[in-house]
Amino acid sequence: xxxxxxxxxxxxxxxxxxxxxxxxxxxxxxxxxxxxxxxxxxxxxxxxxxxxxxxxxxxxxxxxxxxxxxxxxxxxxxxxxxxxxxxxxxxxxxxxxxxxxxxxxxxxxxxxxxxxxxxxxxxxxxxxxxxxxxxxxxxxxxxxxxxxxxxxxxxxxxxxxxxxxxxxxxxxxxxxxxxxxxxxxxxxxxxxxxxxxxxxxxxxxxxxxxxxxxxxxxxxxxxxxxxxxxxxxxxxxxxxxxxxxxxxxxxxxxxxxxxxxxxxxxxxxxxxxxxxxxxxxxxxxxxxxxxxxxxxxxxxxxxxxxxxxxxxxxxxxxxxxxxxxxxxxxxxxxxxxxxxxxxxxxxxxxxxxxxxxxxxxxxxxxxxxxxxxxxxxxxxxxxxxxxxxxxxxxxxxxxxxxxxxxxxxxxxxxxxxx
Amino acid sequence: xxxxxxxxxxxxxxxxxxxxxxxxxxxxxxxxxxxxxxxxxxxxxxxxxxxxxxxxxxxxxxxxxxxxxxxxxxxxxxxxxxxxxxxxxxxxxxxxxxxxxxxxxxxxxxxxxxxxxxxxxxxxxxxxxxxxxxxxxxxxxxxxxxxxxxxxxxxxxxxxxxxxxxxxxxxxxxxxxxxxxxxxxxxxxxxxxxxxxxxxxxxxxxx
Numbered sequence: 079x080x081x082x083x084x085x086x087x088x089x090x091x092x093x094x095x096x097x098x099x100x101x102x103x104x105x106x107x108x109x110x111x112x113x114x115x116x117x118x119x120x121x122x123x124x125x126x127x128x129x130x131x132x133x134x135x136x137x138x139x140x141x142x143x144x145x146x147x148x149x150x151x152x153x154x155x156x157x158x159x160x161x162x163x164x165x166x167x168x169x170x171x172x173x174x175x176x177x178x179x180x181x182x183x184x185x186x187x188x189x190x191x192x193x194x195x196x197x198x199x200x201x202x203x204x205x206x207x208x209x210x211x212x213x214x215x216x217x218x219x220x221x222x223x224x225x226x227x228x229x230x231x232x233x234x235x236x237x238x239x240x241x242x243x244x245x246x247x248x249x250x251x252x253x254x255x256x257x258x259x260x261x262x263x264x265x266x267x268x269x270x271x272x273x274x275x276x277x278x279x280x281x282x283x284x285x286x287x288x289x290x291x292x293x294x295x296x297x298x299x300x301x302x303x304x305x306x307x308x309x310x311x312x313x314x315x316x317x318x319x320x321x322x323x324x325x326x327x328x329x330x331x332x333x334x335x336x337x338x339x340x341x342x343x344x345x346x347x348x349x350x351x352x353x354x355x356x357x358x359x360x361x362x363x364x365x366x367x368x369x370x371x372x373x374x375x376x377x378x379x380x381x382x383x384x385x386x387x388x389x390x391x392x393x394x395x396x397x398x399x400x401x402x403x404x405x406x407x408x409x410x411x412x413x414x415x416x417x418x419x420x421x422x423x424x425x426x427x428x429x430x431x432x433x434x435x436x437x438x439x440x441x442x443x444x445x446x447x448x449x450x451x452x453x454x455x456x457x458x459x460x461x462x463x464x465x466x467x468x469x470x471x472x473x474x475x476x477x478x479x480x481x482x483x484x485x486x487x488x489x490x491x492x493x494x495x496x
Numbered sequence: 497x498x499x500x501x502x503x504x505x506x507x508x509x510x511x512x513x514x515x516x517x518x519x520x521x522x523x524x525x526x527x528x529x530x531x532x533x534x535x536x537x538x539x540x541x542x543x544x545x546x547x548x549x550x551x552x553x554x555x556x557x558x559x560x561x562x563x564x565x566x567x568x569x570x571x572x573x574x575x576x577x578x579x580x581x582x583x584x585x586x587x588x589x590x591x592x593x594x595x596x597x598x599x600x601x602x603x604x605x606x607x608x609x610x611x612x613x614x615x616x617x618x619x620x621x622x623x624x625x626x627x628x629x630x631x632x633x634x635x636x637x638x639x640x641x642x643x644x645x646x647x648x649x650x651x652x653x654x655x656x657x658x659x660x661x662x663x664x665x666x667x668x669x670x671x672x673x674x675x676x677x678x679x680x681x682x683x684x685x686x687x688x689x690x691x692x693x694x695x696x697x698x699x700x701x702x703x
Contacts, residue, residue, distance in 0.1 A: 100652045100653060100671070101671060145675060145676065146675065146676040146677060146678070149676045149677070151685065153661075153686060154685060154686055154692065155692075158692055189535055190535065192535065312619065313619075316561050316562055316618055316619055317561075317648070317649050317650065318649060318650045319562065319563055319564070319648075319650025320650075321562070330618065330619065332618045332626070336624065337624060337626040338508070338509050338624065338625060338626055338627075339624070427534040427535065428532075428534055428537070428539065428604075428612075429534065429535050429537060430508075430537060430564075430565065430614055430628075430630070432564070439564065441564070441565065443565060443567045443612075443614070445569050445604075447574055453569070453571075453574065454567075454569045454570070454686075456565070456567040456569075458564065458565040462653055462657075463650060463653065463654075465653070466649075466650055466652055466653050495676060496676075
């Protein structure tokens with residue numbers, strides 16, 4: 079069910095500095111208040127998030143998010159690794175749109191190196207970024223619908239998710255965390271039969287997306303739970319640093335795939351951001367379903383025009399030489415050895431390369447000191463930022479709506495805690 | 497551009513020197529200490545007492561409405577003769593590079609910690625040209641940085657993380673607690689003098 083007429087939205091006044099932006103503190107002298115603890119392993123917290131909730135009856139009056147349960151020190155670990163050995167760490171952060179993490183890290187490194195990437199590699203990256211986005215949105219849709227009491231969608235989504243992961247397995251051998259992106263390109267060319275299989279999955283997914291809309295689009299229970307709940311005005315979203323689908327659900331057409339002409343392969347493929355007007359839970363679900371359709375279009379477009387050529391840069395100081403050359407060429411063997419043991423130096427400086435992951439702006443702030451290991455890597459994870467606005471969105475809603483709002487903003491705790 | 501695609505500067509736009517000029521015109525030439533440009537990214541080093549003033553100007557007059565990131569970087573040992581901090585196999589920044597040059601970088605700034613904030617224009621942009629700009633202040637151990645939360649509320653978690661991981665005191669932050677590490681954690685793990693693998697094992701049998 080598509081939105082037919084444009085509604086006028088009355089945005090709520092969201093005064094965000096009272097009392098602190100990311101937490102709600104109820105007055106402590108009310109004896110009727112009940113403090114309950116959701117998580118850290120509550121099934122509807124989407125990971126190891128602890129939400130300390132204060133209730134007045136069934137109404138939420140206080141919210142505190144406690145994060146850090148899956149902190150693994152990835153930023154600190156990357157400082158100890160050479161650049162190309164750091165790549166496998168990255169997709170473990172945002173484990174749902176894993177390929178975006180790899181691409182963001184490689185792009186930041188390429189930017190610091192001023193390295194050119196072959197056109198075919200850029201287009202392959204687009205295909206896999208979009209597949210990872212579809213994967214992330216499918217998990218979001220499935221688990222989000224479970225939070226709202228509808229378990230059927232989970233099985234539909236996880237079946238489709240399996241098809242998407244099969245494509246990753248086909249190209250890179252791993253279903254998640256593929257480490258397929260390399261500095262300078264991608265690790266290998268697409269295998270034979272990938273394009274055909276990919277087109278089959280696209281056709282399958284198109285059919286599935288219609289079914290998702292049939293399942294939730296006109297379902298009165300679903301609409302009662304989602305329409306008008308957790309409304310986020312565009313002004314509020316920007317002030318709280320929100321990016322990605324959550325921002326676009328409030329009607330702001332800001333998408334890094336199209337901003338400033340996009341990046342990488344998106345520059346040539348082009349993209350028009352999907353937006354919704356209402357900014358509620360319903361809009362945040364719908365914007366993601368529509369983004370899946372848009373991603374399928376992008377993948378199809380990329381498959382149609384996939385350029386021929388190399389898939390990784392021929393700069394042997396950065397990219398491994400082809401395997402067969404190692405048996406015949408001394409230089410290749412030396413390059414291989416130097417790369418594996420020492421890595422490559424990156425000029426001293428500071429770059430920040432943001433890309434659009436499934437949750438929003440996902441960027442690596444990379445500070446290099448000119449050696450083969452990064453001096454400091456700071457991950458700007460969208461989930462960490464979007465969790466700040468959660469408390470304010472939950473002010474005065476019912477406890478059941480708190481679960482719906484948490485599901486709709488789609489935090490991934492691996493990305494929050496790093 | 498034939499079959500190669502230049503990765504110039506993903507989604508940064510052109511360096512926004514106009515904004516920097518307008519800051520200096522409106523707030524005085526001493527509002528910006530230094531401009532650093534690297535790979536098309538413009539960083540403005542600010543005096544610490546003008547930090548909030550310049551950020552407010554950026555928000556109100558220059559339409560930088562999105563605070564993209566707050567990063568704290570510890571530059572301890574960035575230029576020094578430190579061959580492997582923690583024993584033999586740590587970072588060796590004096591190691592010869594492929595081209596045989598010494599790779600000791602220039603000092604990044606006058607003090608130990610650099611606190612930088614990256615801004616982006618989102619809402620007012622109509623031509624698709626979302627520019628970005630970074631501002632940075634320098635502090636030493638024990639000094640405090642004014643908090644950006646009153647200007648950009650989304651600095652909240654970033655600054656709590658900066659406090660947690662680097663021990664920067666953000667003065668005026670409404671809720672400066674540890675966010676990622678446990679509340680009773682000792683030290684600030686992302687400082688360069690905090691060892692890797694040297695932390696005590698928690699919840700072990702030994703009391």
